[in-house]
Amino acid sequence: MHTMSLSHAILTALLDEDLTGYALAKQFDVSLGFFWQASHQQIYRELKGLHLAGRVNVEEVPQHGKPDKRVYSLTTLGRDMLESWIVDSTRARGAKDELFIKLFNVGSVPVKQITLAIEQRKAEHTRKLELYRKIEMRNYTSPLTLPDRKKGVYLSLLAGIRQEQTALIWCDDALDLLTTVRSNPKVKG
Amino acid sequence: MHTMSLSHAILTALLDEDLTGYALAKQFDVSLGFFWQASHQQIYRELKGLHLAGRVNVEEVPQHGKPDKRVYSLTTLGRDMLESWIVDSTRARGAKDELFIKLFNVGSVPVKQITLAIEQRKAEHTRKLELYRKIEMRNYTSPLTLPDRKKGVYLSLLAGIRQEQTALIWCDDALDLLTTVRSNPKVKG
DNA sequence: AATTTTTATGCAATTAGTTGCATATAGCTC
DNA sequence: GAGCTATATGCAACTAATTGCATAAAAATT
Numbered sequence A, B: 001m002h003t004m005s006l007s008h009a010i011l012t013a014l015l016d017e018d019l020t021g022y023a024l025a026k027q028f029d030v031s032l033g034f035f036w037q038a039s040h041q042q043i044y045r046e047l048k049g050l051h052l053a054g055r056v057n058v059e060e061v062p063q064h065g066k067p068d069k070r071v072y073s074l075t076t077l078g079r080d081m082l083e084s085w086i087v088d089s090t091r092a093r094g095a096k097d098e099l100f101i102k103l104f105n106v107g108s109v110p111v112k113q114i115t116l117a118i119e120q121r122k123a124e125h126t127r128k129l130e131l132y133r134k135i136e137m138r139n140y141t142s143p144l145t146l147p148d149r150k151k152g153v154y155l156s157l158l159a160g161i162r163q164e165q166t167a168l169i170w171c172d173d174a175l176d177l178l179t180t181v182r183s184n185p186k187v188k189g
Numbered sequence C: 001a002a003t004t005t006t007t008a009t010g011c012a013a014t015t016a017g018t019t020g021c022a023t024a025t026a027g028c029t030c
Numbered sequence D: 001g002a003g004c005t006a007t008a009t010g011c012a013a014c015t016a017a018t019t020g021c022a023t024a025a026a027a028a029t030t
Helices: A005-016 A021-030 A040-052 A076-088 A098-103 A111-139 A148-178 B005-016 B021-030 B040-052 B076-088 B098-103 B111-139 B148-178
Strands: A056-061 A069-074 B056-061 B069-074
Touching (some): A005 A021, A005 A040, A005 A076, A005 B098, A021 A069, A076 B111, A098 B005, A098 B148, A111 B076, A148 B098, B005 B021, B005 B040, B005 B069, B021 B069, B069 B076, B098 B111
Antiparallel strands (some): B056 B069
């Protein structure tokens, strides 16, 4: 079964460079993590499993004071796992978004609360879009001339940018339509 | 803590009508489930918990042959739980999408495999968009004249439609850019 | 000098989600 | 009449993800 995607995300991050769990966690915060979030606890646990399964090597780097660094690198087995996952895995993890569940409550709960949730979401999208744009301007102004191994990363970023844009426009349209909702019945009709 | 969203999704589905676990599972397949998937096993388990917590009532409807129906309905406590969840919960469950992790492998794995994954995804988006459009044409041709309690559902659908459209365009652009990738090095450079 | 942030690792407990299985009848199709 | 689909419920086992806690020192900030 090629299901546990966190391990694949970790292996992917190790393609470019050998990393410690700590460094991996940071990577997840700034790039891979835009599309696959994970906490450091999860990452450490997963690394242990990957090591046990021979997908990664560990090099222990003694340090004074701090815990020793454990620098992980891909093994051939790890690469193979990654490649075969790319080939077979299809399973689409269903979208889960609370906001839409909230929207199903329009008409039964004060609209105000729901518009508030949308406004919060809008702010979030704005923040993300700005972040993505910044990254784009810094590293991906000329997609066609990128080295091959950067093209996928760029495309992910592009997807992120467009998702945020679409979402932002939707937020405004949603807020518009919700101004036409007057009643807030609390009982079932 | 207002975290477990499946229970909120269930309570939301019960706003409109009283339902059995089975009927809920079906609802999840066709509307709420576009934005929050759940298996029948999950739903039955959750219903039990909600009942234990006094958020829903059960009415047992004896049947011959088949297991007795258990028809669930919201209690006042359930409504309150739902409303307070709408007010406080903010937590954005991070997007998790395998496809983007796959994209990070461009340059290290045969591009073919990745374009294939995108094509699969494209087909999926096409299928979903068609489905959403069908629902839109059937029930939501005139958003402004909808009864209030349908407006949120419509907005969810609208979000779905736009997400799929955006994703489809992106798929094509991605496939385009990936035609410019020639090399498939399997070793770290 | 004291506080906060960053580096660096990890365990334990809990909650959420998936997969496989089990039961049992009615009704429809081949 | 054999097999499939729909109705209707649920347990058990497992995998994945989250949350809270714990340690410990260097570096940066106030």
